[in-house]
Amino acid sequence: MALLQLVDFHYYYGNIHSVKGIDLHVDEGEMVTLIGANGSGKTTTLQTISGLTRARGVRGKILFKGQEIQGKTGDKVAAMGILQALEGRHVFSKLTVEENLKTGAYLRKDMAKIREDIRDVYRRFPRLEERRSQLAGTLSGGEQQMLAIGRALMGRPKLLLLDEPSMGLAPLIVKEIFVAINDINREGTTILFVEQNSKIALATAKRGYVMQTGSIVIHDTCENLMNNEDIKRIYLGAS
Amino acid sequence: MFLRLLISGLVLGGIYSLIALGYSLIYKASGLMSFVQGDVMTLGAYLGLTFYRILGLPFVVSLILTVLCAFAFGMLLEKGVIRVLLNKNVLPIYVVLATIAISYIIQNGVQLGWGSITQYFPSVFSKSSVKVLSVSVQPEALLCVGASLVCMVLLHFFMTRTRFGTAMRAAAMDPTAAYSCGINVSMSTGITWGLSAGLAAIAGMLIGPMYGVYALLGSMIGSKGFSGAVIGGYGNMYGAMVGGILLGLAEVFVTGYISSTYKNLIAYILLITFLFLKPTGLFNERAIQDD
Ligand SMILES: Nc1ncnc2c1ncn2[C@@H]1O[C@H](COP(=O)(O)OP(=O)(O)OP(=O)(O)O)[C@@H](O)[C@H]1O
């Protein structure tokens, strides 16, 4: 049984049919990517999985460990272990780095383990430790992305969702962040991430879905996708 | 003269601060202005009067019961009116208009319940005056200053040092991100409205013994508390505290040294001056729309 499964999933913003019946699954331990052009519905899909869009716009099923979760509010979904680093990072700008991390552990009561996990985030992203008492709004874009991922990790995700971790960042930082994402997956966390940077996405994940104006047009292993002529032409910018 | 004015300024300022805090907390959590703050203060004064004078309960017990009732009222207001309207996708201004309607409903409701003549609130202490340095003051005035300061300090610790307070601030800063961390933002917003009502009710119970209790008690104080919130930086918790106290002091000193003609004018002159010259208030809260 897949850890996450979308079955004929649609999303409507009022009359606008933004996601038009997609099927997608992520198995335990996997790292899967969802790529596609601007406005194809990637963020809508991730945010709806997390219960962050209006429930009345959802049609179809979202199954987590076989249980239907569509229509649940964001806090309930987070409590089930689906945590997301949002598109645009969304750090709490007037809380310090450490307060942001603690807020990521809001649902947990195991204080000792929380402290251990904060140290773990600092080990993964040493720059955050240097800035632990700095207000998150004053961090650089790359540091904010690290904090957004760190904050999601603080909830001990069973499924980690990442929405455009490379957005607006310099190549060197993008590389650093993807090394961390790879490590997080190798250490056992299941990941589904959305990317505009198809090259690095396909090089990092094992399987990929390609979305176009609300539908999934291809899904395959990343290896096959990288060698697919259409994908090369449209998404990888090859000549 | 100076010391006497200072104490009355702090009494009034403490009350304005408690009201201003409600405006700012609600604005931060919901992005809305609630016009009911002053009238919740009135309601608090009437509830306090009922528990303390009519039912004969001890003052502290009456205070606690009043705060609990007001908290429930604020939360119900958010859940039963504000949230319902927001879910209909109405423009925010309509929600603000609804709070004005509720403000009038409270003003008229308390007259139905408690009559239209000013009610007398029995004094809290057996002594009618105490000496502070060389000035004799009403002990209720000192209680008012002390209790409002304690409320502010407690609020500060709650918001910055507790897990739930931090979560409430996070929810106000970025509701989507807060939900994604597992915070029940809808609950947290409701609690913010409850807390704001609770603070206003405390103000009502502190001022009742000095001013008497009547239906329009909170209407002027409410609009001055609003001015205090703007002066401090609308939406900023510390701004509301400082803005309210400064406004109370300004009002009393202008009345004492210049003329009582300006007593009620000074708050609104300061309000419009700040809106023009320093809309971000003393604490530099964001006031200009980004393009
Ligand atoms: N709140 C909203 N109200 C109405 N339409 C929306 C809303 N949010 C997104 N849409 C529309 O839904 C479609 C999908 O948007 P979405 O943000 O999911 O795309 P995306 O694939 O994440 O794009 P990008 O790569 O630019 O982030 C777009 O056509 C967008 O205009």
Ligand SMILES: [Mg+2]
């Ligand atoms: Mg997107």
